[in-house]
Amino acid sequence: MPFPPPPRIPSGPRRRTLLASAAGAVLLAGCSDAEEDSGGSTGGSPSLSERTRARAALDSRGLVERYDAVLAARPALAGRLAPLRAEVVRHVEAFGGRVSAGASASPSGSASASASASASASVGASASASPGASSAPGDDKSALVSLAAAEKELADRRTTALVEVDGELARLLASVAAAGAVHAYLLTEAAK
Template identity: 55%
Template sequence: MPHIPQVPPGPRRRTLLASLAGASALLTACSGGGDGTEGGSGAPSVSQERRMRTQAARDSADLLGRYDDALTARPGLAGRLGPLRAETERHVQAFGGAAVPSRMAGAPAPTASPVAEKDVLKALAAAERELSDRRLAALVDAPAELARLLASVAAAGAAHAYLLTEG
């Protein structure tokens, strides 16, 4: 009898790809027709767009803080979380926020926390998914350029959640 490989638990590649395809379809629907300038029918004002960008930068900075907290609690995860943290920092900057230095820079090496690695990863994955979902919901009210950025960062967040739960 041939050996049938077991599929690991967690989100499947197909699920992730379907989420990205849905984000792409939503982005296409949101960006069609409008140029995102003030004065168009239903287009957000410049100040409204600025508020949306500021909120998105703040959300990414908050997520960045969660990565720093996770790295403080479980320094052994630095190799796995470092690239995701760096990308999250780039998201802060893409939305117009300032670079946020790592809380770990120059800090003494922390001792391991009693929090289990799997719990740290699970909490980060949940935060990534929640923020990705909020960003997808915000696409409806965003002008075209910001909607594209939100969709891209939401897709990256979904990929981060996948990477945090697999492995």
């Protein structure tokens, strides 16, 4: 008489167990990222994301001021520069800053004063290192070239900063860096 086949016992975990484990891992990963992004640091110092966001808002504000200086010195360029300046103002706002009627912006209240101070120091250093940052450009072509260089330099710095942050801020930095590169291209073409 033949023996009946042995009952089939699955080897390894069941499908439900695997799905439940995967869902739990996703939830845990989401919690970890949220704590990291929300500034889960202790001691009252701002997180890397907050410092990067504050620096980006101040850098964009500095760029708005450059546009304003060129527009004041070269009103004939208003038709070309006004749309680009408006985009840079939107960048300031996207990073949590504000641009008032006097073209000054302040970072949002979420970033601490120390982050703002260090960011403004870096903006001041980059503005003073840029050619033509403190003086009005000599002619329309040099004004456009100066703005193109400022846009490109800022886009390059933002692209470099992408490796330091993640999530929504990284996507925002990438988007604004790409817009800055396009602005630099348009300004360079207009200068030809």
